[in-house]
Amino acid sequence: MVIKGKHLIYAACIILFLLLAGFAVWYILKPGEEQLIRRHFANLVEQINKTPLKKEGAIPAMAKAQKIAAMFTEQSQFNVDALKWVSGSFSREVLANNIFRSRAMFDTLHLSLDHLDIEVAEDQKQAVARLSAQLSGKMKNSGQDLDEIRDLECNLKKIDSEWLFESFRIHKMIKK
Amino acid sequence: MKRLYNTEEHRQEVKDALKDGRFWLIMRAFFFPKLARHFLLRVLIVILTAWCFFKFICMPLVIKGGSMLPTYPERGFLFCWTPAYWFSYPERGDVVVMKYGRGVMLLKRIVALEGDTVEFRNGTLFVNGKEVSEPYVKKKSDWDLPERKVQKNHFYLVGDNRSVPMDQHVFGEMHKRYLAGAPLW
Numbered sequence: 190m191v192i193k194g195k196h197l198i199y200a201a202c203i204i205l206f207l208l209l210a211g212f213a214v215w216y217i218l219k220p221g222e223e224q225l226i227r228r229h230f231a232n233l234v235e236q237i238n239k240t241p242l243k244k245e246g247a248i249p250a251m252a253k254a255q256k257i258a259a260m261f262t263e264q265s266q267f268n269v270d271a272l273k274w275v276s277g278s279f280s281r282e283v284l285a286n287n288i289f290r291s292r293a294m295f296d297t298l299h300l301s302l303d304h305l306d307i308e309v310a311e312d313q314k315q316a317v318a319r320l321s322a323q324l325s326g327k328m329k330n331s332g333q334d335l336d337e338i339r340d341l342e343c344n345l346k347k348i349d350s351e352w353l354f355e356s357f358r359i360h361k362m363i364k365k
Numbered sequence: 366m367k368r369l370y371n372t373e374e375h376r377q378e379v380k381d382a383l384k385d386g387r388f389w390l391i392m393r394a395f396f397f398p399k400l401a402r403h404f405l406l407r408v409l410i411v412i413l414t415a416w417c418f419f420k421f422i423c424m425p426l427v428i429k430g431g432s433m434l435p436t437y438p439e440r441g442f443l444f445c446w447t448p449a450y451w452f453s454y455p456e457r458g459d460v461v462v463m464k465y466g467r468g469v470m471l472l473k474r475i476v477a478l479e480g481d482t483v484e485f486r487n488g489t490l491f492v493n494g495k496e497v498s499e500p501y502v503k504k505k506s507d508w509d510l511p512e513r514k515v516q517k518n519h520f521y522l523v524g525d526n527r528s529v530p531m532d533q534h535v536f537g538e539m540h541k542r543y544l545a546g547a548p549l550w
Contacts (some may be wrong), residue, residue: 205450301467303464303466304464304542319540321543340466362539363522363535363538364538365531365537
């Protein structure tokens with residue numbers, strides 16, 4: 190077969206079409222900001238959860254606490270209903286210590302986040318997430334079970350193409 | 366004998382069977398049809414449709430607890446009809462189903478909407494300073510709750526069973542985004 194000019198044009202058209210199709214597929218499937226925020230929450234859940242099967246030593250627990258703290262901005266705000274001592278502004282260092290101490294109090298911890306509703310600001314740099322969180326676990330010393338559910342409102346900030354938790358407002362799901 | 370499924374030949378066979386009075390053949394075709402492609406496709410469509418219907422449209426619920434006595438029994442079964450508020454907004458007095466964590470729902474009555482003030486005075490409900498007639502409450506209570514304003518985008522929900530002490534009864538304001546629907550009956 191002799192390759193003619195029109196064959197080259199056809200080949201160029203097919204290549205162009207494939208490139209455009211590839212770009213369209215990438216554009217449609219690429220994770221949006223909302224998807225990235227969902228992943229950030231899923232990551233938080235993964236880090237917080239603690240199973241009895243995996244015994245966690247002090248050093249891995251501290252590393253985990255630092256990993257969780259790194260998911261927050263340098264200074265993050267907490268506003269927790271009826272728990273004024275947990276409310277306030279915390280640096281990552283303080284947050285890591287608090288998380289380490291809190292997780293150490295439990296043998297098992299399970300966090301589940303539901304009804305996640307995300308609003309990303311037009312500038313794509315700020316977002317507000319509203320969700321419900323259920324934390325259940327077993328206390329280490331008393332063996333007491335914890336099962337609490339709260340309504341969360343969380344502000345997120347995008348810094349260096351990464352979403353970070355900036356503030357949390359935690360209140361009762363149903364308030365008298 | 367061949368099991369029946371939807372072809373011209375087998376439709377004729379069913380007709381013949383009906384004429385001859387061989388009902389067992391029809392019953393067998395109905396209850397144990399040949400696993401033909403069409404039949405499997407039908408089963409798949411039925412399963413998918415049922416799953417979507419019962420997951421998103423008409424959710425089955427088990428009632429545990431007597432906070433809605435006597436309107437709803439302490440133990441029972443009902444469906445949550447999710448399209449109930451797709452095109453309308455709940456009103457005061459409506460019984461609604463609210464999402465409460467994973468796999469748990471609350472069945473309550475809306476007594477006040479956003480911006481309203483709510484108060485209990487010796488068991489009597491006052492909304493916006495006016496006494497509310499509640500024929501669905503059969504046992505009077507001695508609840509006393511100071512006046513409060515319902516926040517924006519919230520409903521104020523209370524159960525019909527006021528015979529329990531106030532601190533043991535789960536009630537209060539809840540964000541409207543947790544609204545799942547209305548009970549079907």
